Amino acid sequence: MKKEKKLKKNKYIIIGNSIAGVSCIEGIREIDKDGEIFVFSDENIFNYSRPLISYYLAGRLKEEQLNFRDENFYIEKNVKLFIKTPVKKINTKEKIVYIDKGNFDFDYLFIGTGGSPIIPQIKGIDKIREGVFTFTKLNDAKNIKNFIEKEKIKEVVVLGGGLIGLKCSEGLIERGISVIIIELSDRILPNTFDYNASMIIENKLKEKGCEIIKRNTIEKVIGKDGIVKEIILKDGRKIKTKILIIGVGVIPETKIIEGTEIIKNKGIIVNEFMQTNLPFIFSGGDVAEGEDLILNKKSVIAIWPVAARMGKIAGYNMVGEGKKYDGMFIMNSIEFFGIPTISFGITNPPLNENYEIIEKIDYEKNFYRKIVIKENKIIGAIYLGKIERVGIISGLIKNKIDVSSFKNLLIDDKFGLLVLPETYRKHIVKGEGIEV
Amino acid sequence: MGCRLCEVYCITQHSKTRDIIKTYKGKGPKPLSGLYFEEIGHISFAIQCRHCEDAPCIEACLTGAMFREKETEAVLHNKEKCVGCWMCVMVCPFGVIKVDIENKKVASKCDLCIESEFPACVENCPNEAIILVDEKGEKIEKK
Numbered sequence: 001m002k003k004e005k006k007l008k009k010n011k012y013i014i015i016g017n018s019i020a021g022v023s024c025i026e027g028i029r030e031i032d033k034d035g036e037i038f039v040f041s042d043e044n045i046f047n048y049s050r051p052l053i054s055y056y057l058a059g060r061l062k063e064e065q066l067n068f069r070d071e072n073f074y075i076e077k078n079v080k081l082f083i084k085t086p087v088k089k090i091n092t093k094e095k096i097v098y099i100d101k102g103n104f105d106f107d108y109l110f111i112g113t114g115g116s117p118i119i120p121q122i123k124g125i126d127k128i129r130e131g132v133f134t135f136t137k138l139n140d141a142k143n144i145k146n147f148i149e150k151e152k153i154k155e156v157v158v159l160g161g162g163l164i165g166l167k168c169s170e171g172l173i174e175r176g177i178s179v180i181i182i183e184l185s186d187r188i189l190p191n192t193f194d195y196n197a198s199m200i201i202e203n204k205l206k207e208k209g210c211e212i213i214k215r216n217t218i219e220k221v222i223g224k225d226g227i228v229k230e231i232i233l234k235d236g237r238k239i240k241t242k243i244l245i246i247g248v249g250v251i252p253e254t255k256i257i258e259g260t261e262i263i264k265n266k267g268i269i270v271n272e273f274m275q276t277n278l279p280f281i282f283s284g285g286d287v288a289e290g291e292d293l294i295l296n297k298k299s300v301i302a303i304w305p306v307a308a309r310m311g312k313i314a315g316y317n318m319v320g321e322g323k324k325y326d327g328m329f330i331m332n333s334i335e336f337f338g339i340p341t342i343s344f345g346i347t348n349p350p351l352n353e354n355y356e357i358i359e360k361i362d363y364e365k366n367f368y369r370k371i372v373i374k375e376n377k378i379i380g381a382i383y384l385g386k387i388e389r390v391g392i393i394s395g396l397i398k399n400k401i402d403v404s405s406f407k408n409l410l411i412d413d414k415f416g417l418l419v420l421p422e423t424y425r426k427h428i429v430k431g432e433g434i435e436v
Numbered sequence: 437m438g439c440r441l442c443e444v445y446c447i448t449q450h451s452k453t454r455d456i457i458k459t460y461k462g463k464g465p466k467p468l469s470g471l472y473f474e475e476i477g478h479i480s481f482a483i484q485c486r487h488c489e490d491a492p493c494i495e496a497c498l499t500g501a502m503f504r505e506k507e508t509e510a511v512l513h514n515k516e517k518c519v520g521c522w523m524c525v526m527v528c529p530f531g532v533i534k535v536d537i538e539n540k541k542v543a544s545k546c547d548l549c550i551e552s553e554f555p556a557c558v559e560n561c562p563n564e565a566i567i568l569v570d571e572k573g574e575k576i577e578k579k
Contacts, residue, residue: 305495
């Protein structure tokens with residue numbers, strides 16, 4: 001008999017095929033070219049970028065334009081991808097995952113199941129089977145699109161004036177549908193922006209014919225034979241509608257770890273190597289809680305670049321590379337009706353002497369810049385209208401640079417690398433074809 | 437020196453005609469340069485994409501438009517795939533990715549003049565303030 005001299009190949013299993021899972025594949029394959037990789041996705045598409053579903057809803061992109069890696073990616077990376085195959089259970093003792101028909105054993109597991117939409121408790125909603133939608137996955141966008149076309153819908157009610165609700169509303173408005181947004185807070189985008197930035201976007205939405213109802217929420221959904229007919233707001237106001245879209249937020253999708261000893265808070269807790277409390281099980285992306293550099297604690301940061309970073313770091317460490325995650329912070333780049341907006345960290349701090357604000361606003365031009373400083377370091381920023389060079393600000397936040405000597409130049413038109421302290425400037429642009 | 441020749445040659449190189457006069461005097465919008473020129477008092481310099489080894493723009497890209505070219509390892513940008521979400525602009529610590537609204541609403545950046553022999557800004561810099569180096573920091577001369 002031939003003797004098998006080769007070392008045993010590692011078996012990697014990845015649950016979830018969005019950016020965290022895909023980045024995990026890339027991390028593993030940078031180092032381990034031979035190990036077996038199995039990826040499980042519960043969706044019916046080889047991959048797509050979730051943030052692009054609003055472009056799809058708007059009719060700006062077709063389904064086949066939504067992928068962020070092409071189909072060859074899985075072949076090139078020698079990965080076995082299972083779509084429409086949800087993982088049902090993890091046996092952490094035996095290191096086995098179970099799908100509907102069968103099971104797979106693993107040496108290392110990555111959980112990148114993302115988030116799922118929050119469904120607030122609204123009276124009557126449990127009796128509805130047609131006309132209520134969420135908006136986080138491609139199927140949601142498809143279902144909304146089909147329903148609108150089939151029922152010839154002209155007006156839609158969207159619950160939630162945050163990022164999900166607004167991007168959905170924008171997509172609908174671009175399709176020529178009028179939208180009523182219902183937001184619990186006294187302004188839209190309360191968790192992302194401050195008052196000024198919220199107002200600029202709110203005015204733009206109103207200009208596009210959107211109705212925004214604030215300090216209010218839906219108390220009851222009235223249906224007939226399971227079909228939405230009307231909603232009743234907290235203040236008693238009634239709105240006739242055939243369709244209600246719920247876009248109030250997402251929570252980590254942690255169902256898969258129920259009954260295991262994997263520890264979670266809001267999300268699955270990971271260390272700097274992206275390991276859960278079981279060292280052979282890793283996690284990352286919207287389902288995980290890693291280090292937040294601004295809050296200085298573990299926190300779920302459900303954004304694309306964080307998921308990409310966490311997935312990649314997990315991949316490296318599943319191969320045993322010992323690479324550390326250096327932490328990230330909340331940041332968003334979203335365009336609303338042609339107004340680009342970028343925000344970082346804490347944009348709306350309490351008004352007290354601990355925080356210093358530097359800002360500049362021009363309502364007419366939809367222009368706004370704001371920097372939030374605490375203990376001489378930037379902890380938050382909003383850029384609206386003109387966003388070029390804003391990445392330098394993200395670098396200053398990440399590297400915790402003392403900005404006291406040039407803080408007044410931060411929102412200046414001339415802001416660039418030259419206003420930075422020489423040591424930091426040289427640190428970031430060292431060598432590589434430049435002379436300062 | 438602050439001559440801004442890097443900008444002039446970069447724009448020309450990325451224009452349709454690659455002719456300096458037609459680019460500047462012809463009709464239609466000029467391409468954006470792939471670099472930023474900064475000047476405060478006597479200090480001036482030009483900066484363009486560093487083609488980072490661990491590029492945050494590639495990680496942050498929602499569409500896969502930003503990618504690493506396999507052969508040269510340059511960080512390049514596929515305008516067809518880009519939707520203009522500006523994630524790359526948000527995360528680039530050098531702030532060197534531009535918002536190109538006039539030409540097409542997509543991000544615009546240095547491509548190391550990958551379609552020609554040598555970067556135009558390096559070739560046309562009169563006092564070697566812009567040079568091209570390899571990953572070890574060693575200078576690469578035009579062949």
